[in-house]
Amino acid sequence: MLNKEQQEAVEYLDGPLLILAGAGTGKTRVLTSRIIHLINSFEAEAHQILAVTFTNKAAFEMKHRIENQIGDGAKNIWSGTFHSIASRILKRHPEIVGINSDFTIIDGDDALRLIKQIINELEIDVKNYPAKNYLYQIQRFKDKGLKPEKLNSKDFHHHNLPKLAQIYQIYQSRLKNLNAVDFGDLLLYNLEVFEKSPDVLEYYQNKFQHILVDEYQDTNNCQYQWLLKLASKYKNICAVGDDDQSIYSWRGAEIKNILRFEKDFQNTKIIRLEQNYRCTSNILKCASHVIKNNNQRHDKTLWSEANEGEKIKLISFFDERSESQEIAQIIDDLQGKIKLSEIAILVRAGYQTRAFEEAFIANSLPYRIIGGLRFFERREIKDVIAYLRVIFNESDDLALQRIINLPKRGIGNATITKLLSQGANTNSSLFLTVKRGINNGSIKGKMKEALTKFINDIENFKEFSRQNKLDELVKNILNDTGYLQMWKNENTPDAASRVENLKEFISSLEDFASLADFLDHVSLVTNTENETLNKDMVNIMTIHSAKGLEFDTVFIVGLEEGIFPSSRSIEERDGLEEERRLFYVAITRAKKNLYLTHAQNRVVFGNFQASLASRFLSELPQDILDVKSSDNFYNSYDSFSMKKKSDNFSYQSKEKSKSGFLNKRIFHQKFGYGKVVEINGEKLEIIFEKTGQKTVMKNFVQLQ
Numbered sequence: 001m002l003n004k005e006q007q008e009a010v011e012y013l014d015g016p017l018l019i020l021a022g023a024g025t026g027k028t029r030v031l032t033s034r035i036i037h038l039i040n041s042f043e044a045e046a047h048q049i050l051a052v053t054f055t056n057k058a059a060f061e062m063k064h065r066i067e068n069q070i071g072d073g074a075k076n077i078w079s080g081t082f083h084s085i086a087s088r089i090l091k092r093h094p095e096i097v098g099i100n101s102d103f104t105i106i107d108g109d110d111a112l113r114l115i116k117q118i119i120n121e122l123e124i125d126v127k128n129y130p131a132k133n134y135l136y137q138i139q140r141f142k143d144k145g146l147k148p149e150k151l152n153s154k155d156f157h158h159h160n161l162p163k164l165a166q167i168y169q170i171y172q173s174r175l176k177n178l179n180a181v182d183f184g185d186l187l188l189y190n191l192e193v194f195e196k197s198p199d200v201l202e203y204y205q206n207k208f209q210h211i212l213v214d215e216y217q218d219t220n221n222c223q224y225q226w227l228l229k230l231a232s233k234y235k236n237i238c239a240v241g242d243d244d245q246s247i248y249s250w251r252g253a254e255i256k257n258i259l260r261f262e263k264d265f266q267n268t269k270i271i272r273l274e275q276n277y278r279c280t281s282n283i284l285k286c287a288s289h290v291i292k293n294n295n296q297r298h299d300k301t302l303w304s305e306a307n308e309g310e311k312i313k314l315i316s317f318f319d320e321r322s323e324s325q326e327i328a329q330i331i332d333d334l335q336g337k338i339k340l341s342e343i344a345i346l347v348r349a350g351y352q353t354r355a356f357e358e359a360f361i362a363n364s365l366p367y368r369i370i371g372g373l374r375f376f377e378r379r380e381i382k383d384v385i386a387y388l389r390v391i392f393n394e395s396d397d398l399a400l401q402r403i404i405n406l407p408k409r410g411i412g413n414a415t416i417t418k419l420l421s422q423g424a425n426t427n428s429s430l431f432l433t434v435k436r437g438i439n440n441g442s443i444k445g446k447m448k449e450a451l452t453k454f455i456n457d458i459e460n461f462k463e464f465s466r467q468n469k470l471d472e473l474v475k476n477i478l479n480d481t482g483y484l485q486m487w488k489n490e491n492t493p494d495a496a497s498r499v500e501n502l503k504e505f506i507s508s509l510e511d512f513a514s515l516a517d518f519l520d521h522v523s524l525v526t527n528t529e530n531e532t533l534n535k536d537m538v539n540i541m542t543i544h545s546a547k548g549l550e551f552d553t554v555f556i557v558g559l560e561e562g563i564f565p566s567s568r569s570i571e572e573r574d575g576l577e578e579e580r581r582l583f584y585v586a587i588t589r590a591k592k593n594l595y596l597t598h599a600q601n602r603v604v605f606g607n608f609q610a611s612l613a614s615r616f617l618s619e620l621p622q623d624i625l626d627v628k629s630s631d632n633f634y635n636s637y638d639s640f641s642m643k644k645k646s647d648n649f650s651y652q653s654k655e656k657s658k659s660g661f662l663n664k665r666i667f668h669q670k671f672g673y674g675k676v677v678e679i680n681g682e683k684l685e686i687i688f689e690k691t692g693q694k695t696v697m698k699n700f701v702q703l704q
Contacts, residue, residue, distance in 0.1 A: 002033065009238075009271045010034045013043050016231075016265035018216075018258075019240040022302045023287070023588035024278030024550070027240050028058070031212055032065040034238060035077065038210055039070055046076035050208040050230070053081055054215045062214075078208070082223050086186040089193070089204065096196050097189045104180045111135055111182050118170050122163055127408065128489055129161055136492045137161060138168050142184030143220040143252030145191060148172055187222045194229050205233040216241035216261070220252035228264060235265055243297045247544060247582045249574075250493050255296055276302045276588075278550055280309025282624045283594050287587040289621045294577045302588075311626040312594045314617065319601040319608075320558070324355035327555055327597065328363045331538060334553070340366065342552035344539040346586050348564040350497055351375075351504035352557065353540050358508075366537040371545030376522060380487065380498040381505055385522060387477050391461045392515050395429040404430075407486045409450040431455070457481060470518055471509040478502060496568075507603035543586045554590035556583075559598040559614040583616050596620075600700070608671070610683070610697035666701040 002010060006026060009019045010033045021027035035051060038044045053059045059080045066074040078085060087105065094101045106114075115138075116131040141151065148169040161167075175181060181189065194201040211231050213219075216239035219227070231237035239261055246255040262268035276284055284302045291297070317323040331343055345356055354375040360367045375381060383406060389399035397420070405411040416430075423433035434451050437443035443451060457480060465473045478484035484502060487495045512518040539551065558564055564583065569575030587594065598613045661676040661684055668674065674688035684701065687693045 002030070003275055005271055005273050005275070006030050006033070009273065010037050012269055012271070013038070013041075013236070014269070016235050016261075016268040017238040018261045018268055018270045019238065019273060020270065020298050020300055021240055021242055021273040022276060022300055023242065023245060023585070024276040025273035025302070026277060027214070027273065028061065028065075030273065031214060031238075031240055032062050032069075035062075035066055035212065036069045039073065044210045046070075046073045047078070048207065048209045049077045049079075049212070050085070050210070051077060051079035051212045052085060052214065052227075053079070054218055056081060056084075058214060059084075082226070083183055083186050086190045086226070090181075090186060090189050093193050093197065093200055096193045096200070098176055099181070099189075100179050102179065104178075105186070106175075106178075106180050106182050108135075110180075114174055115167065115171060118167050118174070122167070124162055127486070130490050132490050132492055132495070133161055134164065134167055137164060138171060139182075139184050140252060141168065142182075142188050143222055145188065145222040145225050147188065147192070184222075187226050190226055191222065191229070201229060202233070204230055209234050209236055211237045213237070213239045214241075217243050217246040217255060217258045218248050218253045219257045221254055221257075224254070224257045231265070237265065244291050244294070244300075244581055244584050245547070247547065247578060247585055249578055255578075259296060259298070270298070272298075272300045274300055274302050276304045278591050279304060279588060280306050280592060282309045282312060283587060283590050285621055285624055286312050286594065287584050290580060290587065290616060290619045291584040293619050294580050296574070296577055308624075310593050311624050312596060312620070314596045314620070314625050314627045316613070316627075316629045317597060317599045320352075320355050320599045320603065323557060323597055323599050324359040325362075327356070327557070327595070328359040328365060330595075331365060332363050338552055340536045340538045343555075344541065344546065344549070344551040344553070344589060345555045345557060346541060346543050346546055346589065348543060348558055348566060348582075349500055350378075350542055351501040352563070354504050354508055356540055356557075360538065367540055368537045370539050370541035370549075372542065375501070375504075378498075378501055380501055383483065384474060384477065384502065384505060385519075387461070387481075388474070388515060388519065390431070390458055391465055391473075392519055394431040394458065394462075397423075397430045400430050404454060407482045409454060410446060411450055411454075415447060431458070465515055469510075470512050470515060471506050473515070474506050474509060510603065543582050546589050547585055550589055550591055552591050553593040553595070554586070555595040555597065556586045557597045559596055559617060560602065561612040561614060563602075563611075564614055565616070580616060600697075607694065609695060610700055612697075661698065661701075661703070664703055666703055668696060668701050671696075 006029070009017070009030050019027065019030065021030070031051070035049060038049060039046055051059075051062060053062065063074060063077070063079050066077065078088070080088075090097075090103075091101055094103060112131055112135055115135050116126070119126055119129070119131055119134065148165060151165050151168070172185075175185070194204075208230055211227065213227060218241070227237065239258070241258050243255055243258050246253060246258070249255070262270065279287075279302075281304050284304055288301050315326075317326065327345070331340070334343070347353055347356075350372055353369060353372075357367065357369075357375050372378075376385070383403060386399040386402040389396045390403065394400075401416060401420075404416060419430055419433050419437070422428075422437070423430050426433070428436070434443070435455055438448055438452055438455065461473065461477060461480075464476060484499065487498045487502070489495075509518065512521065543556075556564075561567075561570075565576055565579035569579045596617070598617070599611055602609060602611045662679055664676050666674055666676060666684075666686065668686070668688070671686075671688045671694060674686040674694075676684050676686050677693075678685035682698050684696050684698055685693065686696055686701070
């Protein structure tokens with residue numbers, strides 16, 4: 001049974017329609033019901049309908065529902081993802097863009113290999129300008145609908161990649177020579193087909209007299225232009241989306257596409273789906289109070305016939321360890337009352353999962369990582385652990401093979417295979433075989449130079465490890481080998497995530513007395529019985545991975561400035577609005593219970609720092625919050641009140657803000673005694689007697 005607004009959206013057939021479908025308002029049902037209504041009312045035949053989705057899963061679900069209602073007639077509907085529909089059109093008209101109908105669609109690995117070939121031919125330093133960076137920028141050009149010949153200086157000068165325009169041009173030429181396209185080309189070539197052959201465009205305009213688009217807020221410029229051309233004749237386009245859930249700008253999505261829909265199509269009818277069928281009223285109130293602070297949105301307010309439900313639990317912890325441990329305890333207490341599979345922990349960044357994974361293992365709580373790897377299974381973490389394994393045991397050939405040419409040292413597979421064979425003949429480790437080859441002169445030239453430096457680095461790290469802490473050792477490895485710089489040079493979202501994971505890895509090391517203790521710990525963590533067959537497991541994932549999912553109980557963790565919102569978003573234009581939309585998406589994943597948490601301190605890159613609670617917490621409706629502090633971990637914070645100041649949210653204790661700290665002796669519960677050398681607002685620069693200089697908030701110290 002459709003509600004009033006859903007029914008109106010299904011039956012309105014008089015021109016362009018924008019359906020603003022809030023989270024959990026049943027948009028998929030509306031889309032499928034509308035297609036069925038188009039056919040049953042004889043407004044359109046199945047072959048005249050184009051239904052575009054973003055995922056194959058969504059396309060399959062839609063087609064399956066329609067087939068259940070109207071039978072085999074549904075097979076004549078053109079439904080699928082943007083890329084699948086564009087591929088279908090391109091295969092009919094390949095000669096217009098200079099390719100053959102048997103063209104192949106290459107994947108990301110093949111595209112990267114081709115870019116590497118071009119870079120090598122142009123003698124560009126791949127260490128400073130990795131092929132991944134070029135491919136990433138070329139993909140963004142294609143998202144914007146920009147072909148090489150249409151680029152101008154403002155499109156590529158700020159990317160700091162030498163010969164980017166030339167490489168893009170050569171890349172496209174090579175693809176044509178191979179009779180191949182990449183995914184970005186599918187829509188790009190469709191636009192070229194439409195531009196060069198108006199007759200072909202008119203054919204598809206006449207064919208697709210009714211166009212339906214799901215998740216319109218996630219369209220990039222190329223997809224937007226494609227839809228605009230197809231719908232420009234009959235204007236029977238129905239776009240379904242929610243500007244409050246536009247969270248993919250980093251992969252080309254442009255929120256302005258949905259915001260300007262009624263300008264692109266005159267006389268647009270706008271229908272708002274605001275009745276939510278997922279969440280309690282308190283959760284919806286929480287989400288609405290947050291998202292109304294955005295300017296780039298259509299006004300809408302979600303509501304529900306469900307009861308108010310539990311209050312939103314807002315908990316402050318002393319640090320990230322107490323946050324993860326106590327959440328694990330809360331979940332442990334919930335066992336038997338709720339299925340673990342109905343619980344989700346949502347993090348802003350992948351590196352945050354590490355503390356929760358270890359807490360869950362310690363508490364024997366089964367968990368799964370959705371949309372990603374477990375922390376210690378990530379490539380960059382395994383690379384650094386391989387270095388540590390070799391430093392601890394130079395006979396560990398498996399670990400040595402992983403890192404001997406990482407970062408690139410010019411040591412190829414043929415050389416490694418030859419050395420392994422020599423080692424097998426003499427019953428020697430790879431490490432010892434390399435040392436012998438250097439000493440007896442069998443390894444020569446540049447190879448000798450590269451391997452000598454590598455061996456010396458390992459031996460220096462080994463000596464360093466005997467006299468220094470583990471986190472300092474890893475910092476040395478990352479910096480001296482160039483491994484950290486390797487990822488920084490990539491300058492892509494994926495590389496940035498790896499750098500964050502490496503920082504979190506360093507932060508995790510302070511509790512281990514020795515390298516041996518750490519390696520034992522890692523072996524236990526990584527060899528924990530694989531419980532993925534047990535479906536009743538807690539779900540841990542990033543918020544981006546959670547879109548489209550729902551759970552009875554949700555924990556949104558790490559709500560601190562610099563984490564959520566992220567430090568990068570604070571600096572970017574419109575970045576905070578997208579972060580707020582991300583928070584809105586996270587909130588609306590919860591059906592019954594919602595926990596919001598933040599830590600007052602956090603270890604960042606091995607340094608213990610005070611944290612400011614997220615500014616988004618100041619935007620929550622206080623009457624539905626159950627505010628708590630983890631007194632077990634920081635007794636002096638026995639009472640809290642919320643105060644908005646300078647658009648930052650902070651917890652204030654009963655004690656008034658202290659003054660007169662400069663040059664005074666203070667005491668900090670974790671760092672001990674120190675002297676204040678500088679004051680920056682609420683932050684103090686303190687030289688501690690045992691741990692050196694650190695930045696700490698005033699509320700965390702006591703005057704002596």
